[in-house]
Amino acid sequence: MGSASGITVAARGHGHSLEGQSQAHEGVVINMESLEGPQMQVYAGKLAYVDVSGGELWINILHETLKYGLAPKSWTDYLHLTVGGTLSNAGISGQAFRRGPQINNVNQLEVVTGKGEVVTCSEEHNSDLFYGVLGGLGQFGIITRARISLEQAPKMVKWIRMLYSEFSVFSKDQESLILSENSFDYIEGFVIINRTGLLNNWRSSFNPKDPLQASQFNSYGKTLYCLEVAKYFNPDEANIVNQKIERLLSKLSYIPPTLFLSEVSYVHFLDRVHMSEVILREKGLWEIPHPWLNLLIPKSKIHNFAEGVFGKIITNTSNGPILIYPVNKSKWNNRTSFVTPDEDNFYLVAFLSSAVPSSTGTDGLEYILAQNERILNFCSMADLGVKQYLPHYNTQEEWQAHFGFRWEVFVKRKSAYDPFAILAPGQRMFTKAKPFV
Numbered sequence: 001m002g003s004a005s006g007i008t009v010a011a012r013g014h015g016h017s018l019e020g021q022s023q024a025h026e027g028v029v030i031n032m033e034s035l036e037g038p039q040m041q042v043y044a045g046k047l048a049y050v051d052v053s054g055g056e057l058w059i060n061i062l063h064e065t066l067k068y069g070l071a072p073k074s075w076t077d078y079l080h081l082t083v084g085g086t087l088s089n090a091g092i093s094g095q096a097f098r099r100g101p102q103i104n105n106v107n108q109l110e111v112v113t114g115k116g117e118v119v120t121c122s123e124e125h126n127s128d129l130f131y132g133v134l135g136g137l138g139q140f141g142i143i144t145r146a147r148i149s150l151e152q153a154p155k156m157v158k159w160i161r162m163l164y165s166e167f168s169v170f171s172k173d174q175e176s177l178i179l180s181e182n183s184f185d186y187i188e189g190f191v192i193i194n195r196t197g198l199l200n201n202w203r204s205s206f207n208p209k210d211p212l213q214a215s216q217f218n219s220y221g222k223t224l225y226c227l228e229v230a231k232y233f234n235p236d237e238a239n240i241v242n243q244k245i246e247r248l249l250s251k252l253s254y255i256p257p258t259l260f261l262s263e264v265s266y267v268h269f270l271d272r273v274h275m276s277e278v279i280l281r282e283k284g285l286w287e288i289p290h291p292w293l294n295l296l297i298p299k300s301k302i303h304n305f306a307e308g309v310f311g312k313i314i315t316n317t318s319n320g321p322i323l324i325y326p327v328n329k330s331k332w333n334n335r336t337s338f339v340t341p342d343e344d345n346f347y348l349v350a351f352l353s354s355a356v357p358s359s360t361g362t363d364g365l366e367y368i369l370a371q372n373e374r375i376l377n378f379c380s381m382a383d384l385g386v387k388q389y390l391p392h393y394n395t396q397e398e399w400q401a402h403f404g405f406r407w408e409v410f411v412k413r414k415s416a417y418d419p420f421a422i423l424a425p426g427q428r429m430f431t432k433a434k435p436f437v
């Protein structure tokens, strides 16, 4: 595998990255889900944790830890992803504003470096490798085991959605919620553009607080912003949690008839995207191209972004949801390889488009990719200080610009842990030198 060979190695988690990041052209792809080793081991107690394989799916970890009344603290929206795959990126969802991303909720890793060394690393031991691997896009080592921090798991979730027609009011409420001490346990949001006819889709499993008023609500095709929040609870705390929710809602400025509520189990809530997967698979709409674009936008620039993109570059949301929610970086550990905008608070904006394979129209791959490019160009022209999440670049210059002042450290770590550039070639960051023949 050294300099005498051109062979590279990619760890493949569940293979959900979108641009071939878990592939190795003419190299070796390791199916991490086939990794055999010790089973998941849960350690209950004050500082509870679970030891898992790097190829383990988060949904399996949820089911195993729930047997002990415990669960990981930070999630992604979809749980059929591997530990190694999300820890190589960040793992961000509606819990990240208070818990940080998944990479901030790991105590220890076992890693096989590009030099073939098996290293156990943590904040205390081999911390440079530990932080390098977290958010390191697979560049420094393959995560074979991870120790994930756990907390008491709630049984139930109050899940709430409400609409806004003014972006400034919506974002003000989102920001005050992520910054307040007593808030919801999960805060996300999404944009609805030009969807008059299908306005019911956004809340199909929710009940209106006031059915009469809700039935009379008409958006007249305006762009709407949906705030989505959740509060966890156990059945014996139902009354107290209802009062807490009432208090929190009373401070928000949503459109009153558009308050919709739902009560589901914790597992149902966390595994919600899988339920959509089952439906989409039945319709043949799951295994199609997903030209997604995920951006991290500084809080001070989110209004410029919304004004320039929603309703202008993006004129409807029929190709897929657009998620938008702020996170508070002061709760995050900034020693990892994960790159964020410079400000303390920033927004994740996720354009989660699906493309109709044979279409050459506005729902086709070419059109959506061009639209993504227009969004990126707008961000660059307006100098918004945006960073890509789940980044994809083709040249080292672009990667250097992405990492900014952190590039130097990244390169040093690469030469320390994977000097021949064997690992994760699909990220197109470093190229293994071809041997003479």
Ligand SMILES: Cc1cc2nc3c(=O)[nH]c(=O)nc-3n(C[C@H](O)[C@H](O)[C@H](O)COP(=O)(O)OP(=O)(O)OC[C@H]3O[C@@H](n4cnc5c(N)ncnc54)[C@H](O)[C@@H]3O)c2cc1C
Binding pocket: 010, 011, 012, 013, 014, 015, 016, 017, 018, 021, 022, 023, 032, 054, 055, 075, 076, 077, 078, 081, 082, 083, 084, 085, 086, 088, 089, 090, 091, 092, 093, 137, 138, 141, 142, 143, 144, 273, 390, 424, 426, 427
């Ligand atoms: C429906 C859906 C919803 C999603 N929702 C979210 C979300 O809410 N939040 C979020 O943050 N992300 C989300 N994602 C994105 C997801 O985190 C990434 O696609 C991630 O890469 C998927 O993990 P995977 O197991 O499929 O990894 P892969 O795509 O297989 O791998 C990703 C990268 O990590 C490397 N890698 C994989 N395993 C290891 C390992 N063990 N050690 C070292 N490197 C490794 C690969 O080589 C590759 O470079 C979502 C994806 C989907 C499909």
